[in-house]
Every structure is written in structure tokens, then in C-alpha cells.
Amino acid sequence: MKNLISVFAAVAAGICLTGCTGSTEYDVRHLLAFTIIGTIIVLFLGLAKYSNLVRDEISDLQAFNANAAQLQQTHKWMPLDKTAPFSLTKVQFGLWTVIISSAYIYLSLCKGDCAAGTINKTALVLMGIFAGTAVASTIMDKNEMNDNRDRHQNTPSQGFFIDILSDDNGISLHRFQNLAWTIIAITVYLYKVSLVTNGCELPELSDTLLALTGISSVTYLTLKSKENDPPAQQIPQPQTAAPAPQIPQPQTAASA
Template structure:
């Protein structure tokens, strides 16, 4: 388990720099950019004349009023000529009446929106509810693209809006506009807590239960160990994202295939083990029957019992001893070799086909954790990686057939 602990330490250390570089959202915006009050007033006057601007909370008097998070509603006002152009687009026959919000040029698809007219129709107010809908591919991809393009969780954003042919229009803001998913401390606590639960749970499963051991050999099963690893990873990722975003995260088809590969590998390994045991027992029964027939023949006619028959009886006795040794391995294994050694050992020492499965599982596991922590979504692995994982597991199962019991 020391390798798992070392991996956990390095993973946590990778997240500490960005976590401590980001304090509370308000502090972050203060540290990033100080605004001269005079220039802010001039900018606010320019916004009033600029005809398209973000409406901050509490009348937008402070920088913190322009820091928004997931689950909040953002309002954008359009006045003057811009309002007229947008209104014309909205009233066109056959035109889409749904405005589109843009963050850094990325269309944030499928956001719930509303449009209201103010000042006798001379002013328009667009309202967007900031949410990520994991059930819709366009919404997932838009948010994933935005999160992956940023190195921090409190993100400076350039806001835009599009309606029909009027796209994109840059939306001004009296103060720099920031968006964040959750406070950095909350994200750090959730990621760290999930990793801690993963390692503790896996450690307890390995050391306090027999769930990952082959019933016949008493050794740890590589197939079962891989299945438990991915099962815990997906469950913790799902729960962690739900805690941070309040949404039921979409589990991609590729991850389901990965779970299927690990589950099928564990099941196949058990079936191969049972088949080998059954075959050994059947062979033992057959050889004992032959031995018994020869012994009866020797008792009935000792003088006619040839040298060849005697040699055959000796060979059968030796074979029975070997098979008994194989079937009794579990009872004699009083000195465990350790978890890592047992999942990588094929009976003749550490084997490459087993080690390859372990390495790829750990590599994809680290990629999985990094993607979830960075993008707040469960990754969609490329098909080539899944094929590679499938080939590695099939190779392991193929070499398991002739392995020693």
C-alpha cells in the first residue's frame, strides 16, 4: 500500500498550489485587479451609454457584485440602438427567439433564459440561469471547454451575447466579470476527501476482507482488484461532482465500457480458475480410477503383473501426488506474498502481462482524477485507450489459462 500512499501524496501536492493561490472569490478579484474609483465611475458612465452591459448584484456598486457562481442568475441589459437591433432579430419570422450567452467566445448552450422589455420596449433585459446540464451533450461540452481553458477556479470571463444574425456582441461590465464553480477551499476539501476515502477504503478492502482474493488459491486476484478500483473511482467522482455542482453527473459511455471491461475481466478470471480446478479434479478422478484398476489386477494375478504395468502404476502414483499438491496449495500457503506481488505474479514470478494491466490501470486512474478535479466532469476516454485497456486485459486472461494454480 505504500505505493498508493505515495501516489496520493503527489496527487494532493499537485492541487495545493492552485488551491492556495485562490482564496475566497471576493479576495481573488481584489488581488487580481485593483480598480481606480474614478476610472470605475467613468467606465460605469460609459456602460450606461454603451447600451449592452452586465447588471451586477446590489446595483453593481462593488467589485464583488460582478462575481457569479454556478446556480446563480445573470442579467444583461440592452439599450438604445443595440436593444433595437436585438429586438428586431427576436421579432423576425422563423428566427430563433432564444438568446445565447457566450463566455470567452464559447456558446453556453441550453441555459434557461428569459427576455423582458423595460422602458416601454426601449430597453431589453436578458436573464440567464447558470447551470450545467449533464444530460445534454452540448451543455456538457461547453462547460468542459470553459473549465479546461482556465487554470483557476475563479475565472475572469469576457461575456458576450448572440441573437440571430447579431452575433457575437461583447457585453460590457462596470467591474471585471468573474465566474466560479465553488470556493477553492471547498473544491480542495472535496477532492482531498474523495482521494482519502479512495485509499482508505481500498486499503481496508485489501487488508481487512477477502473480497479481492481468489477463493481457491487464497491469493489476491488482479481482475477483482481492478474491478474494485474503478468501481470506487466512479462512485466517488459522481458523489464529489454532485456535492460541488448539485447536479447528477452524466456517466459517459466510455466509462461504462471501462467498468464493463474490468468487471468482465474479474468474472472471466474467476471462471478460468474454477475451470482449471474442475479440470484438475476430473483428471484426479480419472487417474485414481486407472490406479485402482491396476492395483486390483495386481492383487488378482501377481504373477501376470508385468513390468510395464508396474511402471505405469508408479507414473500414476506420481501424477496423483502432483495433482494433490496443486489442489492443496491453498491449505499450504501460510505465508502471503503481499498484495502487489500477488496481483503481478503468475506463479513463476512477476509477469509482464500482469504488470502491464496494473500500470495502465494506475495511469488511467491518475488521468481520471486529474480530469474530474480540473473539469468537474467525468471524462470520456478516447476509444483507442479503451481498446488498449481491453487488449491488455485479454492478454492477461489468455496467459492466465496456463498459469500455475
């Protein structure tokens, strides 16, 4: 988690440094932009590491401790991390919150007045997609807890990428494709922010990219709803009836 956020922090810092170097000396607006963006990134990074801001909720402490003991037996050489696993939906929602808010501050203070611009469709769609995904995921988690299901989230963290890419069967394709489209959208978004030379206009992503991002989230939610389903019970085979005992027929005089 720390490495991933550090990469995005470096990219954001590079954009700010290259975009705000129009003069030899930084003025108050530039310093204020750097301070606010740096504060947002540091707060998010710190809360993500030392709190449950972007982690799953543990619903069964007994199962969590049992899974921790099993992991310790399996990986005796590795120190056990007894923290909750990271949540893919919470990480995505948090990242987009940091990126869009930082881009708005950067453009507003370094490039122009954002109040003069029109409503940005991409920012609204992206925040809507990932806010909706986070809400739907939370509702699913609460329903599973109310049903007292065995949840794969009741397992200690095994590392950032393993946590967000794993379901009850290990690394899953639907989680990987959801993360892949998120990385693609973030990369394109930050690149377009770096191309803004004048005026506070948040970048617009193509409708195709927004649609693919939305489809990826819907696919993820659909398959996530089946991750913690109880195992299918085998239908008992119908037992064949035992043959009825034959009653001996009384012998008649003729047969005698």
C-alpha cells in the same frame, strides 16, 4: 497494497481540496463529499488488508500449508504472512470502483448536477472491461478448482506487487503489461477529473486508450487461462521389437 492505495487516496484528496476551494469556507456539500469519499477509501483499504475482498481463493489448504512451510525454510529471516495472495483482477476492479464512484461524488457535489449530463461512455466501458475481466477470471479459477489442479494461488502472500505480478513461473510479462496500462488509464482519468472547473461531467478517455486497456485485459485473460495447466507429459518412445530367435535348419544329406 497499503502504499498503493495511499497514493491514490492522496491524489483523490488533492483533487477534492483544489477543486472545492472556490470559497473560503466549506459548505455542507463540500463536507459531505469529503466524508463520503473518505469513507469509501477507508473502507476499501481496510477490507483489502483485513479480509479476502481483493485476494485469491485458496482451494487446497494442505498445499497452502506445505507451500507456507517451504517459504519459511527458504526465507528464515522474513516473518511469514499466512494470508491468501492478492488477486490482480480483483484489485483492478476494486480500484476502478473506488475511483469512478469518488469522481462522481466529487463532481456532483462540488461542481454541478450530474443528473443533467449524458451517459458517460468512458465510465461504462471501464467498468465493463474490469467487471468482465473479474467475472472471466473467477470462472477460470472455479474450473481449475473443480479439476483439482495444482494452483500457484495456493501460496501465502509474498507482498502486494509480487502477488499480482506472479504466475506459476514467477513475475510474468502479461501481468506486468496489464498493470502498466491500468496505472496509465487511472493517471489520465484522475488528471482529467482535476481539470473539470464547472459542471458534473465525468472525463472521457480517448478511444485509443480504452482500446489498449481492453486489449491488455484480453491478453491477460488468455495467458492466465494457461497459468495452471498441468505439465506436459512426455510421449513414450516406441520400443523396437526384439529380433526373433533364429531356428536352426535341419541338415540335409547333401550338406552332410
